[in-house]
Amino acid sequence: MINLDITINSKAYDAGQSGVLSNVLSTIDIQVEAGQFVAIVGPSGAGKSTLLNMVAGLEASEPGGIKYNGIPLADQPPCKVGYIFQQPRLMPWLTLVENLRLVVPEATDSAIDALLEEVGLDGKGALHPRQLSGGMQRRVGIARAFANTPELLLLDEPFISLDAPNARRLRALLENLWFQSKATVIFVTHDLSEAIQLADRIIFLSSSPGTVIQDINIDLPRPRREGGSEELLLETSLLRYNPGLLEGEPEDYTFKAIAGGRV
Amino acid sequence: MKSRSARIVLGLLPLLSVALIWQLSAFFLQSTNLPTVTQVLSTLWEHLTDGDMLRHLAITLERVLYSFCIAMVIGVVVGIVMGAYPRLNQAGDSLLMVALNIPALVTILLCYIWFGLIEAAAIAAVAINKIPTVVVMIREGARVVDKDLLAVAKVYKLSPANCFFKVYLPQLYPFIMASARSGLSLIWKIVLVVELLGRSNGVGFQLNTFFQFFDIASILAYTLAFSAIILLIEGLIMRPLDRYIAKGVA
Numbered sequence: 001m002i003n004l005d006i007t008i009n010s011k012a013y014d015a016g017q018s019g020v021l022s023n024v025l026s027t028i029d030i031q032v033e034a035g036q037f038v039a040i041v042g043p044s045g046a047g048k049s050t051l052l053n054m055v056a057g058l059e060a061s062e063p064g065g066i067k068y069n070g071i072p073l074a075d076q077p078p079c080k081v082g083y084i085f086q087q088p089r090l091m092p093w094l095t096l097v098e099n100l101r102l103v104v105p106e107a108t109d110s111a112i113d114a115l116l117e118e119v120g121l122d123g124k125g126a127l128h129p130r131q132l133s134g135g136m137q138r139r140v141g142i143a144r145a146f147a148n149t150p151e152l153l154l155l156d157e158p159f160i161s162l163d164a165p166n167a168r169r170l171r172a173l174l175e176n177l178w179f180q181s182k183a184t185v186i187f188v189t190h191d192l193s194e195a196i197q198l199a200d201r202i203i204f205l206s207s208s209p210g211t212v213i214q215d216i217n218i219d220l221p222r223p224r225r226e227g228g229s230e231e232l233l234l235e236t237s238l239l240r241y242n243p244g245l246l247e248g249e250p251e252d253y254t255f256k257a258i259a260g261g262r263v
Numbered sequence: 264m265k266s267r268s269a270r271i272v273l274g275l276l277p278l279l280s281v282a283l284i285w286q287l288s289a290f291f292l293q294s295t296n297l298p299t300v301t302q303v304l305s306t307l308w309e310h311l312t313d314g315d316m317l318r319h320l321a322i323t324l325e326r327v328l329y330s331f332c333i334a335m336v337i338g339v340v341v342g343i344v345m346g347a348y349p350r351l352n353q354a355g356d357s358l359l360m361v362a363l364n365i366p367a368l369v370t371i372l373l374c375y376i377w378f379g380l381i382e383a384a385a386i387a388a389v390a391i392n393k394i395p396t397v398v399v400m401i402r403e404g405a406r407v408v409d410k411d412l413l414a415v416a417k418v419y420k421l422s423p424a425n426c427f428f429k430v431y432l433p434q435l436y437p438f439i440m441a442s443a444r445s446g447l448s449l450i451w452k453i454v455l456v457v458e459l460l461g462r463s464n465g466v467g468f469q470l471n472t473f474f475q476f477f478d479i480a481s482i483l484a485y486t487l488a489f490s491a492i493i494l495l496i497e498g499l500i501m502r503p504l505d506r507y508i509a510k511g512v513a
Binding site: 053056057058078081083085087089091093094098102103105144148154 | 411412414415417418419420421422425429430433436508
């Protein structure tokens with residue numbers, strides 16, 4: 001398992017040819033314990049995906065800005081990272097089995113079959129991604145992320161644009177697989193109830209350039225339920241005391257301790 | 264199966280009607296410059312049975328194959344590199360434009376002059392003519408490679424070989440197919456010119472001989488024979504490859 005140190009002073013993108021840099025992220029300083037499930041909630045454009053990509057090493061970060069187990073990303077010995085993207089990002093020219101085998105070349109046939117069965121796609125291994133529905137493709141994406149038993153799991157709004165029953169099913173699947181693997185998880189979402197349902201800890205980002213405006217632990221017992229009374233209570237009280245929280249407006253810093261959550 | 268035979272009929276119908284029009288006009292014109300279809304077919308049969316048409320066809324086909332493979336491999340590699348590195352692309356662009364527009368005849372003559380009237384010069388001349396068009400097409404493909412899928416490869420720490428052959432290259436397959444297809448037709452035309460100018464065998468050499476004797480029936484017979492071979496390659500190799508590639512890519 002992996003603990004994370006994320007230190008970002010700023011992160012800017014070149015906005016077009018003009019050479020003008022636009023800031024996506026400002027100061028961010030987050031420590032994540034090994035095995036913790038952290039949700040990052042923020043409005044769109046807050047740089048959530050950028051932050052995730054920096055943690056994954058897909059986006060450049062300052063030297064030593066991202067550390068796994070105290071070791072900077074650049075000096076990192078190979079470690080197992082799973083990434084579930086907003087889009088499933090499967091290779092369209094490979095079958096499901098080949099897609100999974102791509103990330104775990106040494107896996108046995110039965111291990112791959114077991115993995116497909118776990119996400120409810122048994123017997124579909126010879127199909128190509130385009131022969132599946134969007135929800136099924138996402139399940140393959142989830143299976144792929146867990147295929148190499150990741151120590152660190154990154155999720156970028158993986159259930160966006162899914163219908164409610166499918167999203168519920170996949171959330172349960174994710175929680176279940178995470179219980180088994182006990183990976184450290186960073187889960188980016190803009191859906192507060194989803195975050196409350198899944199996470200040990202929620203970090204709220206401001207609107208662009210993103211910075212941490214709130215960091216709370218969720219102590220509600222598991223298994224949690226979507227729309228459960230305690231979950232709802234936490235959600236409504238969070239929003240009552242911090243009306244601008246989801247819009248990323250940090251004007252109200254007087255966060256109050258409330259049922260099930262603590263600062 | 265029914266739809267397949269219907270497709271074959273639909274493909275053959277225009278060819279047959281052209282043959283019919285040709286036959287009728289040749290029959291009515293009664294000109295020595297335009298032999299009838301039946302005359303051409305019987306000439307074709309003669310060349311096949313007692314001439315050495317098959318040998319010349321095989322020699323030409325071999326030259327086509329070699330120069331095709333050389334042009335494709337070099338063109339794909341250069342195209343990928345140019346597509347991947349914008350700096351190199353800018354630097355090489357003008358050179359590529361010049362190479363694209365050098366007449367085939369010039370390359371052929373220069374190759375023969377510099378390297379002599381040898382087989383290697385002939386094949387090099389043909390390949391050089393084709394490489395720039397392959398580069399241009401593959402470069403376009405390499406420019407639009409999906410960075411999201413490459414990010415997947417990076418996160419999951421795929422081996423370089425896996426990343427290239429299973430993530431990167433499949434995205435270029437449609438572009439490689441397109442250039443292979445246009446390449447085949449271009450190459451066999453240039454191979455004939457090369458043979459005409461500096462080889463003592465092959466279809467191009469034979470055509471030149473027939474030209475000396477105004478043997479129009481033989482010229483047409485050779486053209487028919489080679490067209491048939493190209494159609495066969497298209498049907499037996501290119502189409503199945505197309506289907507194989509289209510399987511994954513929607």
